[in-house]
Structures are given as structure tokens and as C-alpha cells.
Amino acid sequence: MSTETQVHNRIHEAIADIRDELVALSLEMHADPELAMSEHRAVQRLTGALAAHGFEVQSGVGSLPTAFIGRAGMRGAKPRIAILMEYDALPGVGHACGHNLIATAGLGGALAARAGLGDALSGELLAVGTPGEEGAGGKVIMVEEGAFEGVDAAMMFHPGTHTWLVRHATASMHITMKFYGKAAHAAGSPEQGRNALNALIHTFVMIDGLRQHMPETARIHGIVTNGGAAPNIVPEYAEGAFLVRALTQDATQDLWQRVKACAEGAAAASGVRVEFEVGKTYAERKNNRVLANLFGKYLSETGETIEEPVLRGGTGSSDIGNVSLVLPAIHPYVAIAPDGVAGHSREFAEASRSERGQEAMLHVAESLAHAAADLFLHPELVEQAWESFRTTGADLPR
Ligand SMILES: [Zn+2]
Ligand SMILES: [Zn+2]
Structure with a gap:
């Protein structure tokens, strides 16, 4: 069996091993919502899991006490692939943006990628905790303070009502x-x-x-x-x-x-x-098509149906935009609620702890891990992602 096949098989097994832990963590965070830049218990949960699974953890990044970085592989080695997490909730409506699912999808992706790659982890894998997406601009500050310097790819997902690999954001x-x-x-x-x-x-x-x-x-x-x-x-x-x-x-x-x-x-x-x-x-968002397609390939293998992107209509904003303007980044959506359910609503908060929410989170965790593994196994993909980054602009609605 080729190394590549072994890595991907091990990722699949790793997700099966940690799925109960990921589901439990996402439900714990859902039941214990914390506001932007005060996500201390979520950070403890996530960094605790990273450390328990062999990541070297730095809690507090730059000026942000509730940012963190978990590292695996060779420090400073290339490529440096980051999987991002968010974990802040909203006042009054709790996890109505589903960041508890973003957190455990990212955690699961990082844990499974490390477990799957083993000795084939040729660069550095980063599990990056980004606080305060809801208004406080955690990623904006992290970009300004250099937390993403030298990083070759940043990948995360957001729960939604459609499954879209790319989407614009104001x-x-x-x-x-x-x-x-x-x-x-x-x-x-x-x-x-x-x-x-x-x-x-x-x-x-x-x-x-x-x-x-x-x-x-x-x-x-x-x-x-x-x-x-x-x-x-x-x-x-x-x-x-x-x-x-x-x-x-x-x-x-x-x-x-x-x-x-x-x-x-x-x-x-x-x-x-x-x-x-x-x-x-x-900032506005620049979706890296090389990373999006790579993630999408594995997401469809989990059984998720990917819809044609719709680059028009109302959207929110996210600080992933600022990351996406300085390095290849993706922020795909996976549907956890039917079309018509509004983000930031009590209905969406319910979806964020539903069985469907957990299923989507696990599919994303596995897809992030496979995609990250490919970036280590095939350095030319990283080059292609950078080439795409250099030659395309932000996705503005048509
Ligand atoms: Zn939100
Ligand atoms: Zn959100």
C-alpha cells in the first residue's frame, strides 16, 4: 500500500476514534457560550484536547489571551498549513452562528491530519484558535501582529444553510x-x-x-x-x-x-x-480555488452534496477576509439547517447542536484532514495555491 493511501486510511480511522470526543466537546461549548474575546473555557477545552493528542500548545498569541496555536511536525519547516478554529458565541442567542462546530471541525481536522500523516508530516501543521470573530476582529489583529507570517494555507469552515465551497463576503x-x-x-x-x-x-x-x-x-x-x-x-x-x-x-x-x-x-x-x-x-474575501477544490473533493466523498456557488445576495462579513488577502485561505459552508433559517437566530442555534450539525462537523473534520495531508504529501499543490492567490482577486458579488 502506498504511503499516500496509508495516510488517508489512517485519517479515516482517526476520525472514527475521536468522533465521540468531538461531538461531546461541541455540545459542551454549545451549552456554555462565551462572548468574543472571553472564550476562556472553550480555549481550555480545545488546547487541552490538542495537548492530549500530542500537539505543542501555545495559549495566548500576541495581544490576544484567547487565541492559541497548536503545533505538530517540524517547527518552522515548510509547508506550514493552518487549520483555523472559532469559538465565540453571540449575546443572548448563544451559539447561533455555530462556532462550536467550527471549533471541533478544526480540532478534529488537525488531530486526524497529524495522526494520519505520522512520519510523513514533512512541514508544520498548525491548529490555530482565532477568538472574537463576532465583532472583535481576532483574525484582523492576528494578521496585524504577524501570527500568520510564513503560513502557506489557512483552512476552516462555517456552518450554514447551503453547502458552498466559495462565497463572497462584504x-x-x-x-x-x-x-x-x-x-x-x-x-x-x-x-x-x-x-x-x-x-x-x-x-x-x-x-x-x-x-x-x-x-x-x-x-x-x-x-x-x-x-x-x-x-x-x-x-x-x-x-x-x-x-x-x-x-x-x-x-x-x-x-x-x-x-x-x-x-x-x-x-x-x-x-x-x-x-x-x-x-x-x-476585509472582503478572496477564496482560494485550489484549496477549495481540494477540500471539496474530500467533502463530496463524505456524502455531502456540494451546490453551485451563488456569488450574489446578502452575506455577512468575517475576519477570515483579512487572512484571505495575505495568504491562500478557504471558508466553505456546509448546510446544517434548511434554506430560510437565518444565521444568528435561535433556530440556527438549535441546528448548531443538532445531529445534522454534528454529522456535518465530522464530515468537515475529515475533509480538512485529508486536504491538509495532501498539501504535505504534494508540495506542488501549495505552489498552485500560491499561484492562484497571486493571480486572482477577491470574490465580489456579480
Ligand atoms: Zn456570526
Ligand atoms: Zn460565524
Whole structure:
């Protein structure tokens, strides 16, 4: 039997060996949701499993305490293939984005790839924990701080309602707006007050006006996070959180300038001051076709039906975009819920702990492992992935 056949057979066996452990872990994380950048127990679970299965684990990467890297193979040797994990949940709705499945699919992929490759692990296999995808931009920070330097491929998956190897994603920016007014008795001396909440309300109204004159692909949405202290006090402080999204990082910056003008105009009209906290910009996504097809080959062998990609329509944003602009990366989707179930909904949270969710997670774990193994066994695939990276741009909706 060839080494290659042995490796792939061993990967299949390894997944069978760890499937109960992966399912249990994903259900544990689902029942114990942690918010962006506070995923301490998830990190303990994942790094514990990596260490128990022979990975050398670094907990905390750069400035991020809940990022981690598990290493196998020869330190610094090429190729360096990374399998990525996410594990943050959402406020109120828990694992409504299914990151518990992303975590255990990535974990299982890394464990099975290492077990399958054995001595044939010619480079370095990285199991990378990326925190705070929901708003905090963990991967953006990791890219900025050099965590992906020297890495040749980054692979992960996201649960969804379709099975797509490639998909576009809008760029996005998180903005916090802080309005500072002047408190006064709201009935006794309102003329002495300057109403910060009014400025925030006017900002929402002006953004709704702006919506008529922005590209269809753009999105602006926000919430009030502080609307004052009591109805009998003129609000001296109001705060809103917004997301501004457009096709590309540049288009997002342009749209943000227009949103900013809305807030500044509203603040001026209300006689209050406004400050902005500008979060990380999530980039548009460049899907590496060489890696996507490699992953897809193995995914279809697990019995998953891969649909033709649809590069139009509403999408979210992800910080994998920033990774995908600096090295070959994939972020395929595998359906765990029927079409029509919204991401970030309670229904999707249910799907993320369903039997179908577990089945998809295990299929992905195995496919990630086979794909990673091929990249070590066939260095020309890594070259092809880089060639594709150099010669193609981001996937923008048509
Ligand atoms: Zn999400
Ligand atoms: Zn997500």
C-alpha cells in the first residue's frame, strides 16, 4: 500500500476514534457560550484536547489571551498549513452562528491530519484558535501582529444553510458613537439641557435617508446601547453601536465617511459633542480555488452534496477576509439547517447542536484532514495555491 493511501486510511480511522470526543466537546461549548474575546473555557477545552493528542500548545498569541496555536511536525519547516478554529458565541442567542462546530471541525481536522500523516508530516501543521470573530476582529489583529507570517494555507469552515465551497463576503467596520450633552431637569429647566439621545435618534434617521443613495450591496445597521439614565433627566450621554458594510474595505471607508457626517450633523443640530470609536475593518474575501477544490473533493466523498456557488445576495462579513488577502485561505459552508433559517437566530442555534450539525462537523473534520495531508504529501499543490492567490482577486458579488 502506498504511503499516500496509508495516510488517508489512517485519517479515516482517526476520525472514527475521536468522533465521540468531538461531538461531546461541541455540545459542551454549545451549552456554555462565551462572548468574543472571553472564550476562556472553550480555549481550555480545545488546547487541552490538542495537548492530549500530542500537539505543542501555545495559549495566548500576541495581544490576544484567547487565541492559541497548536503545533505538530517540524517547527518552522515548510509547508506550514493552518487549520483555523472559532469559538465565540453571540449575546443572548448563544451559539447561533455555530462556532462550536467550527471549533471541533478544526480540532478534529488537525488531530486526524497529524495522526494520519505520522512520519510523513514533512512541514508544520498548525491548529490555530482565532477568538472574537463576532465583532472583535481576532483574525484582523492576528494578521496585524504577524501570527500568520510564513503560513502557506489557512483552512476552516462555517456552518450554514447551503453547502458552498466559495462565497463572497462584504467588508465591514464596527463603529461606536458616543454623544456628550448636558444634563438638566427635563421638566423644570429643559432649556439648560443638551440632549445626547436626540443626536443619536437623528443619526439613525439621517442614516435611513442615506440608505436611498448607497449601493445595494452596502448595509448599515445599529442599536442604541445607552439612551440616558432617567426620563426626568435630559440625557447627557447616549451611545450607539453600528456596523457599516460595503463590497470592499475601501468602499466601506467611503461609506463610513458619509455615516460619520450624519452623526456629526446630528450632533451639531443637537448642540452636543460626538466621539467615535472605530473598530477593526473586516476585509472582503478572496477564496482560494485550489484549496477549495481540494477540500471539496474530500467533502463530496463524505456524502455531502456540494451546490453551485451563488456569488450574489446578502452575506455577512468575517475576519477570515483579512487572512484571505495575505495568504491562500478557504471558508466553505456546509448546510446544517434548511434554506430560510437565518444565521444568528435561535433556530440556527438549535441546528448548531443538532445531529445534522454534528454529522456535518465530522464530515468537515475529515475533509480538512485529508486536504491538509495532501498539501504535505504534494508540495506542488501549495505552489498552485500560491499561484492562484497571486493571480486572482477577491470574490465580489456579480
Ligand atoms: Zn456570526
Ligand atoms: Zn460565524
